Amino acid sequence: MNPADLSASLLTIVNSVVAGRGGQPVGIADVALERPKNRDHGDWASNIAMKIAKALGANPRELATEIATALESVDGVASVDVAGPGFINITLDAAAAGALAKTIVDTVDSYGHNDSLAGQTINLEFVSANPTGPLHIGHTRWAALGDSLSRVLKASGATLVSEFYINDAGNQMDNFGASILAAAKGLPTPENGYPGEYITELSTRVLELVPTLLEMPDDEALANARETGYQLQLTEIKESLARFNVHFDVWFSERELHALDPATGVSGIDSAIERLRAQGHVYDADDAVWVKTTDFGDDKDRVIRRGNGIFTYFAADAAYYLSKGDRGYAHKIYLLGADHHGYVHRLKALAGSAGDDPEKDIEVLIGQLVSINGAKLSKRAGNIIELNDLQSWLGTDALRYSLGRYPADSPLTLDPEILQKRTNDNPVFYVQYAHARTHSVARNAADSGVTRDAFDAALLTHETESILLGTLAEFPRIVRQAAELREPHRVARYAEELAGAYHRWYDNCRVTPMGDEEVTDVHRTRLWLNDATGIVLRNALALLGVSAPERM
Helix, strand or coil, rough: CCHHHCCCCCCHHHHHHHHHCCCCCCHHHHCCCCCCCCCHHEEEEEEEHHHHHHHHHHHHHHHHHHHHHHHHCCCCCCEEECCCCCCEEEEEEEEHHHHHHHHHHHHHCCCCCCCCCCEEEEEEEEECCCCCCEEEEHHHHEEEEEEEEHHHHCCCCEEEEEEEEEEECCCHHHHCCCCCCHHCCCCCCCCCCCCHHHHHHHHHHHHHHHCHHHHCCCHHHHHHHHHHHHHHHHHHHHHHHHHHCCCCEEEEHHHHHHCCCCCCCCCHHHHHHHHHHHCCEEEEEECCECCCHHHHCCCCCCEEEECCCECHHHHHHHHHHHHHHHCCCCEEEEEEHHCCHHHHHHHHHHHHHHHCCCCCEEEEEECCCCCCCCCCCCCCCCCEHHHHHHHHHHHHHHHHHHHCCCCCHHHHHHHHHHCCCCCCCCCHHHHHHHHHHHHHHHHHHHHHCCCCCCCCCHCCHHHHHHHHHHHHHHHHHHHHHHCCCCCCHHHHHHHHHHHHHHHHHHCCCCCCCCCCCCCHHHHHHHHHHHHHHHHHHHHHHHHHHCCCCCCC
16 A cells, blocks of 8 residues: 555545534545654554544544544554544554555656646746856756756646746847957957956857958957857857756747847837736836836836836846746746845736736745855856866766755755765765665576565565655655755655665665575565665656666
8 A cells, every 4th residue: 555545545534524524525635644753653644633623623632533443444554543632643564565665666767756736837947047158156056956846846747848048138248249259359358248268268169160250340240259159158058057967948048039020020028018018017207117016015116118218137027927928837936046036026026017926926936055165266267166167076966966955045065075975975875876786686686586576565574674665655745745845855855765764674684595595475575675766766866867877
């Protein structure tokens, strides 16, 4: 019996009890099961009686006793106890608990997936670095967190697109192009330009692709330097992220918002302003066009077009937000850096101005800073620590796992000495080694003639087997919580707990027989449990974008 089956049985019983008392039925989310911290209290626990007692006008403990009595007759339930004011503690018999091992092996990659977010359409935007330079250490954290969040949301049934917003319009692009052109001419970096060896490298590559660059009129040369340099830098950003195991579904160019629709002659930004005006939230004052974002909690109204006709950044933000809704994404999640706190009220006010619910249709997650002891500034980019350098130094797996195992809103300092150790002090090694060990056990089992051609769940009676099975059963709940709470670090911490449970089981329970011992169904059944653990470790690492090596 897996937790889903037990929850379904509990739901049926609870609703029968509720109906008998004239109450309203509850849903499956109301009967969610928890693992007791003290294993003496059973395999699973529920506080459903305390949750519904008040509405039914009942004593919680009496209600729990009635539910417990009915639960005792469910196949696979060994005993049910009522504790405290109304906690229901459930113990499964060994066969019912052990059956999970076979379920996992039969389910393979989809074990842990759930449908808690089914029907939700989500646009998740993260990283969105300016295409004017290499990705740095801050982008590295947002890439790891955003991609892991994308994976757990999809694993929980959401229809999701991960999106990178390319800020490829405005003065910054002109300054970028001017910097490349100046480097190509051997001139100093212009005012407000971009310094660094990477600009010199880009200028060399631009000259290779546009050999007549220095013969062109200034305006034409600037346009070519800007466009060619932009394409080269964007390609480098995409390649860096791909090496980091981060792949976006959509790369959205800000230029699209400024471009005129051939049919109407109107840009996306112009259209956005008129749509907001139609909602009653746009007004004209002081020769400028304003959005009345104070209606939705912003600290001041925002200018969307200045008196000189130039659009503000807020105009592009508005058009981009509306574009997401137009593409069918009812819910928008933005993962922004620590220096973007001011955007939270602005974006929520924008959602309200667009006719959406600021508390329901948009989330703005702010990540905190990260540092790595001993990390060196980039020789190419000058005053930043590059993603490319971090990957070369520490490796993708160590970086992804370490950045993924902490909440986004926690400032973080990583210790490279630990990340490079091949010991249990290194969390990613500890989890990957557990996965590799499951494959080593399977190979040794095959050599010893142990196969999975028999399975008797009732044989999994050792205390470490009960703990391991209970930990495996938690995985779908962990994935669901990680998605619903937007906290993918829960998967990493779970993986470490599972690795620990597996290592302790390995130390106590043999899959291969000793010496001349015969192969028995105990060995065969334990092989199922071993392989099930390997599958769940691999699935957990996959949600973090980390590899699961079979040998280490």
